[in-house]
Amino acid sequence: MTIGWQDHGGAPHPPAPPEPRHLLPPWPIFLRGVGLFAMALTLLAFAWKVVRLSLLLGAPVALVLGAGGLLAAWGAAIHLTGGEKFDDHPWV
DSSP: OOOOGGTTTSSSSSOOOOOOOOOSSSHHHHHHHEEEEEHHHHHHHHHHHHHHHHHHHHHHHHHHHHHHHHHHHHHHHHHHHOOOOOOOOTTO
């Protein structure tokens, strides 16, 4: 015995129509992306500065700062391109 939409042999609803494309994402997402980009640049600059001060002692700190900078850059890229949509339903 199956439960739910599987009884009918199909999806629970048809896919939503595609959303219109925009040049810039909505302002809150865009501002978060700019903030993340600034944070990425700052962390990567600090990582570079720490390595230039002392390669032996600064390398572990620079690795952590560099990883944080790369993750912030990744998040900025997602936000500045409009975010990520997880569902095709129009009311989610």
